[in-house]
Amino acid sequence: MAELINFSNISLSNTKKNSLEVADEGEDNKKTEVANKVDPAAALASARHEFGEHGGVNMSIEASVTFTVMEADTMRRLCSGELGPDEDYYIYSRQFNPTVLNLGRQMASLEGTEAAYCTASGMSAITAVLLQLVGAGGHVVASQCLYGGTHALLSRFLVHACGIKTTFVNINNIDEVRSAIRAGETKVLYVESMSNSTLVVADIPSLASVAKEKGVKLIVDNTFTPMIVSPARLGADVVVLSLSKFICGSADVIAGAICGPVSLVKSLANHQDGVLMLTGPMMNAKVAFEISERLPHLALRIKEHSARALAYATRIKRHGLNVIYLGLPNHPPSLPPFLHWQS
Secondary structure, three states: OHOOOOOOOOOOOOOOOOOOOOOOOOHHHHHHHHHHOOOOHHHHHHOOOOOOOOOOOOOOOOOOOOOOOHHHHHHHHHHHHOOOHHHHHOOOOOOHHHHHHHHHHHHHHHOOOOOOEOOOOOHHHHHHHHHHHOOOOEEEEEEOOOOOOHHHHHHHHHOOOOOEEEEEEEEOOHHHHHHHOOOEEEEEEEEEOOOOOOOOOOOHHHHHHHHHHOEEOOOOOOOOOOOOOOOOHHHOOEEEOOOOOOOOOOOOOOOEEEEEEEEHHHOOOOOOOHHHHHHHOOOOHHHHHHHHHHHHHHHHHHOOOHHHHHHHHHHHHHHHOOOOOOOOOOOOOOOHHHHHHHH
């Protein structure tokens, strides 16, 4: 029966795309202006709230793997795509789970994307989206300043496992980025909004312009800067995050998220060729509940994280030690234009 399943009618969108975001997508300066005005905390607060099964103010944890179908015709409608998560119909939690899906809606609101899919780890999110968008034998252009696990994935594992090759570049040299993209071969431009751990800031609007010009997808890892930078609102096609860091906030959960178009989430969950559906790095519903409960105070935590980090960096700088921190007067020498408003 799997070959009959059709995802064309499934909608995972939390809300319609913000009209400000699509007012004039051809002008990068307007997109930057819009991103500067959008408050991620307000967007998260206005996201659809899921109440508990018995009217509780918090959502319930749906721990089931499989779901009951009482009518034979309902199964037909599920398999044809006529019914799905938006109508509260589910088949199997490796595809969609109500609790995990609700966290996905919250993450989509936070990052300003149509939809999101939450995974078992940040690395599984990165791996899945690269495999889905690049494919065997493809080519990636990536920042030379990346999290060590991501660098190893691109420089070693994907090369040997499926022939995906990567060219690493100075991401703030736009001419170098443009030259590294190979026509008909490069599928993805991959960067981190603020690199782990050297804090190199990517000029996302300029990179988005190059990606659009060259016909490649811009993927931005926003793990270090949730609430501070909104890559999708600045032109990124896909945003990936490790939720284990600031979003979790207490170093007790490993989790990840892929935020992007509904079409991407559908493709990742497809029964026939969806990387997440077939490789299975799904998030546990209990983990999704834990993270969802921590999101409402994320803005307060990020503000306090930033204040304490600046105080600590300033203090150790006074001791004559080398410090890499964006808030210090001499680092970096210049900021991308989209950060000037908040620097």
